[in-house]
Amino acid sequence: MPPWVPSTATAQPRSQMKVILKRSVWDSVDRSPVQLEDLDLDKSYEDDLKEAIKREGDNQHLKIPAKQTWINPNPGKVPLYDIEQLPEGWHPAEPDLDDDDTVRQIERCYERLDEGIMPHIFESKLERHELALVCKQMLKPREDSALSEAVVQRLESLDDLWESIYKAGDRFEQLVNIEAVMDAYRSGELQWNGLVTYWSFGSQLCQPRPFNWDEFEAINERYEGSMSFWTEGLDGPGDEHWKYCISINPSTIHRFLHVYRVAFRLPNFQYWEEMTMLYDTGATMTRIFWDDVVRLQGEFTTDDHPIPIVGAVRAEEMTSFTDATVIMIEVCLINQAQPNVRETPWIRIQCAVSEGPADPRYPQRLDGPWLRHFIHTATEPDGYNRIRIASNRSELSLIRFGLPHTVDRRLPRIPYYTVERGELEVPPAIRQADFSGNSSEEEEERRAVKRSKKMPEASRRGIEDDVVD
Numbered sequence: 088m089p090p091w092v093p094s095t096a097t098a099q100p101r102s103q104m105k106v107i108l109k110r111s112v113w114d115s116v117d118r119s120p121v122q123l124e125d126l127d128l129d130k131s132y133e134d135d136l137k138e139a140i141k142r143e144g145d146n147q148h149l150k151i152p153a154k155q156t157w158i159n160p161n162p163g164k165v166p167l168y169d170i171e172q173l174p175e176g177w178h179p180a181e182p183d184l185d186d187d188d189t190v191r192q193i194e195r196c197y198e199r200l201d202e203g204i205m206p207h208i209f210e211s212k213l214e215r216h217e218l219a220l221v222c223k224q225m226l227k228p229r230e231d232s233a234l235s236e237a238v239v240q241r242l243e244s245l246d247d248l249w250e251s252i253y254k255a256g257d258r259f260e261q262l263v264n265i266e267a268v269m270d271a272y273r274s275g276e277l278q279w280n281g282l283v284t285y286w287s288f289g290s291q292l293c294q295p296r297p298f299n300w301d302e303f304e305a306i307n308e309r310y311e312g313s314m315s316f317w318t319e320g321l322d323g324p325g326d327e328h329w330k331y332c333i334s335i336n337p338s339t340i341h342r343f344l345h346v347y348r349v350a351f352r353l354p355n356f357q358y359w360e361e362m363t364m365l366y367d368t369g370a371t372m373t374r375i376f377w378d379d380v381v382r383l384q385g386e387f388t389t390d391d392h393p394i395p396i397v398g399a400v401r402a403e404e405m406t407s408f409t410d411a412t413v414i415m416i417e418v419c420l421i422n423q424a425q426p427n428v429r430e431t432p433w434i435r436i437q438c439a440v441s442e443g444p445a446d447p448r449y450p451q452r453l454d455g456p457w458l459r460h461f462i463h464t465a466t467e468p469d470g471y472n473r474i475r476i477a478s479n480r481s482e483l484s485l486i487r488f489g490l491p492h493t494v495d496r497r498l499p500r501i502p503y504y505t506v507e508r509g510e511l512e513v514p515p516a517i518r519q520a521d522f523s524g525n526s527s528e529e530e531e532e533r534r535a536v537k538r539s540k541k542m543p544e545a546s547r548r549g550i551e552d553d554v555v556d
Contacts, residue, residue, distance in 0.1 A: 112350065112426070113357060116417055116433045121305040128293035128306075132282055152182045157204055164203040179208045189223065192216045237279040238272050241324035245269050248401040251410040255442075259412055261399050263289035264317035283320040287312070295320070300435045303415065304354070304395065313393025321437065322372065322400060345474050349454060350421045351375065353383050354395060354435070361421060364454040366474060372400065373418070373436055373455035374411065378444040397437050411439035418457065420476070431462060431478070 157174045161167050179199075184191050196213035200206050223236060234242075249265045267289040271277035277284065282295035285303075287310040296302075298321055307316055345366035352359035360383060362375065380394065397413040416438040420430040436457045445451050458464065458476070465475045 110429050112359060112421060112429045114429065114433060116435055119301050121301045123305045123309050126302060126305070130296070131294035132296045133280065136280060136282060154183045157202055159203045161203065166203045166206050168205065173204065177204065179205065189216050189220045193220065231273065234272070235279065237324045241279050242269055242272055244324065244401060247408070248399060248410055251401060251408070252399065255410065259396055260288070260315035261317060264315060267291070268317065268319050279320065279324050281320070283318055286317040286319060288315045300415070307395045311393065312395050314396070316396045317398045319398070321397065348421070350419050350429070351379070351383060352417050354415055354417060356383065358383065358385050362452055364452045367453040367455070370453040370455045373438040373457060374441060374453040375438060376441050376443060376445045376452070380440055400439055402439065409441065411441045413437050413439050434461065
């Protein structure tokens with residue numbers, strides 16, 4: 088039994104035991120216990136990974152489109168700007184190139200400029216890629232030029248994280264781990280390749296290996312991982328992002344953003360609590376606050392029941408940076424109509440924990456990517472701004488208004504196109520005074536005409552007779 092298991096989790100007399108229902112919120116995480124003695128921590132999986140990448144690369148190679156060449160119809164390659172004269176099938180994308188392959192993207196831009204087709208597009212792309220190349224080259228002088236681009240980016244992120252934790256106070260004694268990891272990267276002993284290594288008080292505990300939550304718990308338990316424990320390679324290589332792509336217009340922050348409730352609990356604790364989370368497609372990790380963790384601990388202190396630490400991250404939050412401790416936590420969705428029934432299994436995720444309490448005025452807890460990786464989600468362009476959540480694709484169409492996990496917030500009435508029976512219908516312009524939801528006279532007339540077209544002839548005659556009478 089892991090050391091952070093509360094004493095209440097031990098066996099109880101049958102008369103005092105809870106009635107455990109199917110899909111109960113009191114269910115435990117589906118674990119496959121791992122004995123640390125059975126793990127070969129000295130084995131490196133780097134060669135295995137290379138072989139897998141080679142096999143996968145051979146298969147993927149067949150799917151990469153060939154380079155496309157376009158012929159400018161203008162004589163002498165006079166720049167072509169008229170979209171009516173574009174070669175059939177022309178587009179500005181380069182599907183055969185990786186977007187992050189800056190050097191090849193720059194070379195391709197010069198080729199497209201020489202073709203003379205829509206040169207203004209490739210002038211803009213060239214400027215953007217050249218700026219990205221300058222930013223990458225600025226990092227190189229700080230590190231050995233033999234290091235890979237990903238390692239250099241990771242070293243920059245770790246260096247900034249070290250400085251941030253140093254200024255804030257090394258609460259979990261992570262500076263020694265960060266320094267050891269940076270030394271390993273610089274010496275070439277460690278590479279950024281999708282595998283992870285575990286560290287404790289500056290010592291490397293294993294060779295690079297695939298990440299697994301059961302292995303993490305076993306190693307974290309053995310090395311008392313509530314303090315100075317680090318998992319390298321799980322995120323990155325650069326900084327994480329929080330609220331990066333939304334909250335554009337503060338005046339409508341609560342109207343256009345989605346919030347929903349997620350149940351949280353600490354590993355092997357029975358107590359859980361639902362928290363309001365912002366549905367954030369720009370967050371690369373779930374984020375809560377330390378006062379949330381304290382509530383989840385209940386009567387148990389950190390000393391009595393340590394929390395498994397994964398590491399720390401430095402995140403870009405709109406126009407600033409912040410650092411946070413990363414812990415392992417369990418989440419699930421609860422049926423809002425039956426609070427003792429869970430809609431999804433409890434799963435383990437990594438969660439960034441920020442200092443201070445959450446501001447109740449703003450939805451600052453961020454859900455991160457786990458929901459979209461674990462369950463089906465969908466949107467519907469019906470003007471209600473709903474996000475629908477279901478356990479499989481077929482159930483998405485069965486969800487009705489008002490049921491759990493269906494966000495239902497009517498948008499202000501704005502002109503937009505709707506598709507009905509294969510035809511585009513353009514509603515009349517809506518005056519500013521109609522944003523309250525009241526229909527304009529023109530809109531009412533349109534609806535009346537539309538209803539009359541659907542109404543049987545006899546019914547229309549009856550209505551007309553009533554009006555005449």
